[in-house]
Amino acid sequence: MHPVKSLLVHLDGTARAEARLRLAHQLASAYRARLTALFAVAPRYPPLLPLAGGVPLVPPPAGIDADHRAHAMATFERARHAGAPECEWLELNGDPVICSFARRALASDLLVLGQRDPGDATGRDVPGDFVECAIIDSGRPALVIPYAGEATAAPQTVLVAWKPTRESARALTAALPFLRGARQVHLVCADQNADYTQSAPLEVPNYLRLHGIEHVREHRWLTERDAGNELLTLAADTGAEMIVMGCYGHSRARELVLGGATRTVLESMTVPALMAH
Structure with missing residues (x-):
């Protein structure tokens, strides 16, 4: 059994991202582990544009939602100013985001991910199968945090x-x-x-x-x-x-x-x- 020395927490623009980051900080402190917060969302695509002959034109992605990134960054900064253990900020904004996240996860002992909240519209920037694909594609264990209720780093x-x-x-x-x-x-x-x-x-x-x-x-x-x-x-x-x-x-x-x-x-x-x- 290898000790937990590297933690990777997924950040996005959802309201529950702060709870994930807080729990990841608690785990990093308890295990004296390196913590990385990875902002990973998919780029937005505008609606398809019709063309003559009925073949739609796929426009280029509109990029990452700036408000969602700002929300995630504010969450990260609040934790840092609250005296939480040191944490590195990284961003993934390429497509496909799942593959990029899974590659980064390969060098982590434990992932901290979030259950999809169907009521949070900001979660649409994250693929619906993100959690399960991150676990299966990376082969790394993950602690999945629910979108409701409390989560503790030291369950009794x-x-x-x-x-x-x-x-x-x-x-x-x-x-x-x-x-x-x-x-x-x-x-x-x-x-x-x-x-x-x-x-x-x-x-x-x-x-x-x-x-x-x-x-x-x-x-x-x-x-x-x-x-x-x-x-x-x-x-x-x-x-x-x-x-x-x-x-x-x-x-x-x-x-x-x-x-x-x-x-x-x-x-x-x-x-x-x-x-x-």
Whole structure:
């Protein structure tokens, strides 16, 4: 398990960007890590212009929305003047923004991203599949912050969703610093080939104990049919302040297909989710 020494937080013009940056500063302080804030949005395109013969003309991009950049920069400056740990500001304004962000993320131990808020119009400058593509394309673990509710850098109750997959294993390893600091760790498993009358695979609690995480409460297995909603319900019932899970999906020709539980959690979560692909 490598320590967290490099954090990358995504900034945009949304109202929730400040909460992401604040949490990233808290994590950087706790881990004594280098923090980079990356302003990354897609350029605006004017409407298509009709041409004779019915072939539309695609105009050049209109550039980055200046108000959204100013809002993100003001958020960054407020944190700096408030005495937050040192943070580097970088910008990506090329197209495609997802590829550029994922390349930068390759050299980071942990990403801090934001759940898409369908009610915030400024979020339209960020591609709708930005979070999942950043996680899948970079292969780096990410802490995804919900657009509503509170987020803490030191969760006291953590819910771990386990499947016998590399995605789940990577998420569990990335979550170890959070799990060591938690007072309660809840474990729930999902596997379409599992015997649902049995407890969690013995190797998972044993692995956690090897890392100093002794008290793990196990719950009944999730059903594959509705694992995402069951996981969110369990998070609410246990008072979890963080969910740990794999991010499942594949990208082909810029088209992303997510696993059902991943999609449900990213759309409906109200607590941070630490995900890895």
